[in-house]
Amino acid sequence: MIELTVNGEKRQTDVSPDMPLLWVLRDEFGITGPKYGCGIAQCGACTVHINGVAVRSCQARIGELGGAKVLTIEGLGAQSLHAVQRAWIDHQVPQCGYCQTGQIMQAAALLDKTPKPTDEDIDMAMSGNLCRCGTYVRIRAAIHAAAEKL
Known part of the structure; x- marks a missing residue:
């Protein structure tokens, strides 16, 4: 079981550690702001913040993110527009x-x-x-x- 914080909420998933964060966000957690564009970190459509750093979620493996804080577009403007x-x-x-x-x-x-x-x-x-x-x-x-x- 991999635990991380997504947009301020503790989340858990039990998927292959090789699964890209993009697919965990979209398919497991229903967070669809990050988009699939190229799958090779060249277009930026899947950009999220991991521990405060902009990262291409299509290349971030979930198995390496235990305990991480992930911020998506949904969390960026959750209270009011950034x-x-x-x-x-x-x-x-x-x-x-x-x-x-x-x-x-x-x-x-x-x-x-x-x-x-x-x-x-x-x-x-x-x-x-x-x-x-x-x-x-x-x-x-x-x-x-x-x-x-x-």
């Missing part, structure tokens, strides 16, 4: 929206580590998150706006 979520709305970032949960989680992790990021900081931190709709200019603007609010 500043990044508000900025995403204000700047009309999403088009199709598929990548947005991963983008938001990556941006929130960036702002936790770098409260006043430069364009270069943003581009570097967000480079592993792909958006087929190409909303990168709005993503950068939203991150700057969120930084001002935090």
Whole structure:
């Protein structure tokens, strides 16, 4: 039995230790914010925070996460919208929206580590998150706006 805390709630699962966290979240716990995009940690759609660090959940093996604290998009804005979520709305970032949960989680992790990021900081931190709709200019603007609010 593997125990971890997901969005502030203690959870247990009895699955193969090789199962990716993404599938545990989605199939075992019913948490569907993290999306399957590529399965090889190249697109960022599955990004969650593990112990405060942005991680691609498609490559994080559940067997290595016993006792970990996992935060998904559902937990990020559970009480009220996070500043990044508000900025995403204000700047009309999403088009199709598929990548947005991963983008938001990556941006929130960036702002936790770098409260006043430069364009270069943003581009570097967000480079592993792909958006087929190409909303990168709005993503950068939203991150700057969120930084001002935090």
